[in-house]
Amino acid sequence: xxxxxxxxxxxxxxxxxxxxxxxxxxxxxxxxxxxxxxxxxxxxxxxxxxxxxxxxxxxxxxxxxxxxxxxxxxxxxxxxxxxxxxxxxxxxxxxxxxxxxxxxxxxxxxxxxxxxxxxxxxxxxxxxxxxxxxxxxxxxxxxxxxxxxxxxxxxxxxxxxxxxxxxxxxxxxxxxxxxxxxxxxxxxxxxxxxxxxxxxxxxxxxxxxxxxxxxxxxxxxxxxxxxxxxxxxxxxxxxxxxxxxxxxxxxxxxxxxxxx
Amino acid sequence: xxxxxxxxxxxxxxxxxxxxxxxxxxxxxxxxxxxxxxxxxxxxxxxxxxxxxxxxxxxxxxxxxxxxxxxxxxxxxxxxxxxxxxxxxxxxxxxxxxxxxxxxxxxxxxxxxxxxxxxxxxxxxxxxxxxxxxxxxxxxxxxxxxxxxxxxxxxxxxxxxxxxxxxxxxxxxxxxxxxxxxxxxxxxxxxxxxxxxxxxxxxxxxxxxxxxxxxxxxxxxxxxxxxxxxxxxxxxxxxxxxxxxxxxxxxxxxxxxxxxxxxxxxx
Ligand SMILES: Nc1ncnc2c1ncn2[C@@H]1O[C@H](COP(=O)(O)OP(=O)(O)OP(=O)(O)O)[C@@H](O)[C@H]1O
Ligand SMILES: [Mg+2]
Numbered sequence: 001x002x003x004x005x006x007x008x009x010x011x012x013x014x015x016x017x018x019x020x021x022x023x024x025x026x027x028x029x030x031x032x033x034x035x036x037x038x039x040x041x042x043x044x045x046x047x048x049x050x051x052x053x054x055x056x057x058x059x060x061x062x063x064x065x066x067x068x069x070x071x072x073x074x075x076x077x078x079x080x081x082x083x084x085x086x087x088x089x090x091x092x093x094x095x096x097x098x099x100x101x102x103x104x105x106x107x108x109x110x111x112x113x114x115x116x117x118x119x120x121x122x123x124x125x126x127x128x129x130x131x132x133x134x135x136x137x138x139x140x141x142x143x144x145x146x147x148x149x150x151x152x153x154x155x156x157x158x159x160x161x162x163x164x165x166x167x168x169x170x171x172x173x174x175x176x177x178x179x180x181x182x183x184x185x186x187x188x189x190x191x192x193x194x195x196x197x198x199x200x201x202x203x204x205x206x207x208x209x210x211x212x213x214x215x216x217x218x219x220x221x222x223x224x225x226x227x228x229x230x231x232x233x234x235x236x237x238x239x240x241x242x243x244x245x246x247x248x249x250x251x252x253x254x255x256x257x258x259x260x
Numbered sequence: 261x262x263x264x265x266x267x268x269x270x271x272x273x274x275x276x277x278x279x280x281x282x283x284x285x286x287x288x289x290x291x292x293x294x295x296x297x298x299x300x301x302x303x304x305x306x307x308x309x310x311x312x313x314x315x316x317x318x319x320x321x322x323x324x325x326x327x328x329x330x331x332x333x334x335x336x337x338x339x340x341x342x343x344x345x346x347x348x349x350x351x352x353x354x355x356x357x358x359x360x361x362x363x364x365x366x367x368x369x370x371x372x373x374x375x376x377x378x379x380x381x382x383x384x385x386x387x388x389x390x391x392x393x394x395x396x397x398x399x400x401x402x403x404x405x406x407x408x409x410x411x412x413x414x415x416x417x418x419x420x421x422x423x424x425x426x427x428x429x430x431x432x433x434x435x436x437x438x439x440x441x442x443x444x445x446x447x448x449x450x451x452x453x454x455x456x457x458x459x460x461x462x463x464x465x466x467x468x469x470x471x472x473x474x475x476x477x478x479x480x481x482x483x484x485x486x487x488x489x490x491x492x493x494x495x496x497x498x499x500x501x502x503x504x505x506x507x508x509x510x511x512x513x514x515x516x517x518x519x520x521x522x523x524x525x526x527x
Binding site: 154156157159160161162163164165166170174175178253254255256 | 314340393
């Protein structure tokens with residue numbers, strides 16, 4: 001009994017096999033439900049319908065996936081490029097913090113979906129407004145986590161650096177930034193999940209391509225299988241992006257895993 | 261080596277002014293081992309930070325090696341109560357951190373060799389590439405000790421470096437520190453609130469009283485070295501001096517523990 005439980009908890013094989021079994025089980029249940037209650041395809045397609053729909057036009061769907069992927073990643077990277085320096089400035093200066101922080105909070109309190117139509121009015125139907133939307137949703141978690149991380153440096157380590165006569169630059173790069181990395185990654189992982197949502201919302205509102213566009217179109221023609229195919233691709237993308245980050249974190253901050 | 265004249269330190273805290281230290285006159289000779297002993301909050305850490313140049317005194321003067329202290333010096337090292345290791349650096353590169361930060365330091369290979377020698381001396385050979393979290397608390401504190409020795413300091417300031425360790429490890433490290441001290445003839449100021457530690461380590465023990473932190477007395481400890489806490493030829497001396505320190509510390513000067521509650525009540 002105990003041996004079995006420890007296999008479930010600790011074996012790396014179990015860590016892969018069990019989620020797969022869970023997934024297969026869920027798909028089987030879904031399939032079974034559709035057949036058992038004879039649900040029509042336009043309400044709930046079977047996994048088989050969804051797969052067939054995908055293979056009717058794989059090139060087209062992958063192209064749309066690529067569009068959404070680029071928007072998501074570009075917006076996400078942009079949020080790092082913009083958010084991290086702002087966070088660093090906020091941490092550096094109390095004046096700036098007082099000046100900018102409430103503004104950021106207000107900005108964050110706006111429901112982003114409400115802004116999407118405005119972005120279309122201002123910037124049209126291209127990729128620009130989508131990237132901007134992703135930036136908007138990612139920005140806040142990136143700034144907050146970076147700022148928090150920069151403030152989390154233990155006082156004794158700061159004192160140590162000072163007792164070693166470290167310059168402010170050394171203190172910044174060799175201590176504070178390194179110490180902030182785990183928290184920054186926590187923020188990034190939140191942000192990347194939001195990023196996918198952001199790009200889809202933007203595509204819902206006004207677009208000519210992208211998976212969000214495919215899904216709205218399929219809704220209009222009651223092609224539920226196509227919508228499911230789009231959704232599946234989106235979740236796969238989301239998972240890949242998330243675990244990409246987890247992998248990067250594992251490479252960059254292996255020492256933080258200890259405290260997780 | 262270290263000279264404090266009429267040193268006082270006043271903090272402007274949230275609760276008003278706190279006189280942490282008052283009228284401290286202390287002269288530590290080169291190669292001497294001095295412990296500062298006193299109750300919690302009597303200003304021991306503050307005094308050490310003043311000597312380290314981490315804090316400018318409100319009044320009086322602090323000199324190290326004949327020069328007034330204006331900031332942290334390369335020949336003075338500071339060791340903290342907790343190991344204060346950078347968690348992403350290996351043991352070796354933690355030990356080398358002071359050299360790496362020093363823009364004037366040359367000859368890094370020599371320091372690397374020195375680091376290996378130091379780690380070997382504290383029994384950490386073979387652990388050079390480990391990360392701090394892979395070590396026990398005692399091992400981490402040993403790494404911290406090596407780091408504070410890497411630039412061959414003239415003065416070592418140690419703020420309760422062993423207080424977070426278990427009794428046995430603590431005794432071991434105390435013995436190691438004595439050995440190092442005898443080999444390198446470093447001047448050491450060591451903060452503790454353990455009477456045992458003060459008696460084993462110090463040439464002189466400076467007893468501080470709290471609120472405001474003042475020097476109560478300096479107790480000479482002339483027991484021959486190396487000293488140990490276990491079965492020892494000088495049990496009588498140890499008992500006599502321990503008793504004396506205990507008496508000084510137990511004196512009811514300012515009842516440290518009562519005041520905060522009084523404050524709460526009067527509000
Ligand atoms: N930066 C500071 N600001 C305000 N008050 C301070 C500051 N540092 C220390 N104090 C006050 O000065 C007094 C002495 O503090 P210090 O840390 O030197 O005591 P200590 O003897 O080292 O105590 P412990 O044995 O608990 O470490 C305390 O009352 C403390 O509240
Ligand atoms: Mg202290």
